[in-house]
Amino acid sequence: MPTPAHAAAPGSPTRAGGRESFQKARRRASLQALLLALPLIVFLLSTFIAPIALLLARSVQNREVPDSMPALTRALDAWNARGVPDEQTFALLASGLRQAQQSGQLGTVARRMNFAQPEFRSLLMRTARGLPTDAPPAWKPALIELDERWNSPEIWRLLKRAATSPTPDYVLAAVDAQVTPAGSIASVPENASVYRPAFVRTISISATVTLLCLLLGYPVAWLLANLPAKSSNRLMLFVIVPFWTSLLVRTTAWYVLLQPGGVINSVLSGLGLVSHPLPLVFNRTGVLIGMTHILLPYMILAIYSVMKSVSPVYMRAAQSLGAHPFTAFYRIYVPPTLPGVGAGCFLVFVLALGYYITPALLGGAGDEMISQLIAIQTNTQLNWGLAGALSAYLVIFTAVFYFLFNRIVGIDRLRFG
Missing domain, CATH: 1.10.3720.10 (MetI-like)
Incomplete structure (x- = not known):
């Protein structure tokens, strides 16, 4: 049967133009729907998604020590965690404690370190108050004489872990686990499991x-x-x-x-x-x-x-x-x-x-x-x-x-x- 004169053949410019017009109309409708929903999307992102994302990001962030004592952080990052650090690291510790005390960040650092070991806050505060005005010939014996705990390798290993960001410490602590001095992951004692x-x-x-x-x-x-x-x-x-x-x-x-x-x-x-x-x-x-x-x-x-x-x-x-x-x-x-x-x-x-x-x-x-x-x-x-x-x-x-x-x-x- 002959094709009507007004019917468009498949692939003809008329049919192609119709498809293009239909697609443009669909895109226009989708854009209008997106614009109508945009205020709700912005509201959800700013008041719901973003706060939750920031809170979850806190679980691996560890910025207190690196932000307050950047020089000491770099020295601890290069330290091999064996024994007690060298004289230069002790000098950087004294300088970092003095700067943190002057900037008002020492309380933040002490609170962070107290999460790792309850006695750490008293150690940092006592050391910061007892720092001599004039630099001694050697900071290592001076700080150890000020507080014997600075001669403990475990104290320095905890300080090194606190200076590392991102950190798995919070993620492990949330399931009653911790990193041992040997570097392995172990559960906390049963009586301390919370x-x-x-x-x-x-x-x-x-x-x-x-x-x-x-x-x-x-x-x-x-x-x-x-x-x-x-x-x-x-x-x-x-x-x-x-x-x-x-x-x-x-x-x-x-x-x-x-x-x-x-x-x-x-x-x-x-x-x-x-x-x-x-x-x-x-x-x-x-x-x-x-x-x-x-x-x-x-x-x-x-x-x-x-x-x-x-x-x-x-x-x-x-x-x-x-x-x-x-x-x-x-x-x-x-x-x-x-x-x-x-x-x-x-x-x-x-x-x-x-x-x-x-x-x-x-x-x-x-x-x-x-x-x-x-x-x-x-x-x-x-x-x-x-x-x-x-x-x-x-x-x-x-x-x-x-x-x-x-x-x-x-x-x-x-x-x-």
Whole structure:
């Protein structure tokens, strides 16, 4: 059949021009979308991504000694770490201490060295105060006479490690490991291990809270999804209202309720159910109760959003065919709701990993989560390097959990509503 005169042949200039116009239109639309999203991208980069990246970079930075004593840093870098350094290195130490004291950086250097060995701060401060005004004939015997600890090779090896940047010290310390004088990596003594038990404790508490939220949230979500719309909306307010209340207020309320003279123990004692107040606060029980109450709405909403799409007709059909109600529920109703269960578990577990306020107020001495230790390092110890290393491990663990969860459950296929 003859081709119409107005139809463009394949490869003709008219069809090529049409494709080019279409591609230009797509590029223009993409550029417009990027420009609209640019303020949000800049906001996220400046207030979220950049601060996290800077904190994680602190885990390998070691700039206190190199910035305050650059000449001594170069000398220590060339030193072979055997015995005690030579006269020139001692002279550079004295010069560096004097310059750091005059510039106000000696406190920063002393705090950094105190992370390596608690007595190092007193050593540096005492040496800086005792430096003679006139240079002695030889600095090595003068400094050793000022403080015998300068004759210890271990002190100089620690100073050499502190003058090295980047450093693995913080990354190792965050998992209770250290570099031995021989240069190998070894774990700290069991009685000095702090951070590995904290990571295990954090995972254990987060998993327990996730399980409790699932056990309590699934029946509530089922009730909300199967009630008439009017009743369901009224009950939904009880799930949503906690989001309008401050986290600190809710945690403090549990502190009042759970204490030995609180409402719960008073009611139990009044009913004669207990003879002594139950230990419900400043322990693991208080932490689990408080975190479960706060994170439970996330689980309920995630499961409810999926349950609303499951038609009750399936259950009635299964029962009409002779299935027991429990069998129909387990084999017909539960499988379609698993995406919501997976989404809720993932959301609650990840949120629980970084919880701080609730464990700090309701937990005891043996219930510190890793977020509390990070706060101690940043607010009390001022050890930003170790805080960055702990944060890096927490981020890595969350990413690994996401990867495993995605492989096992397929989180990219989960429906969040």
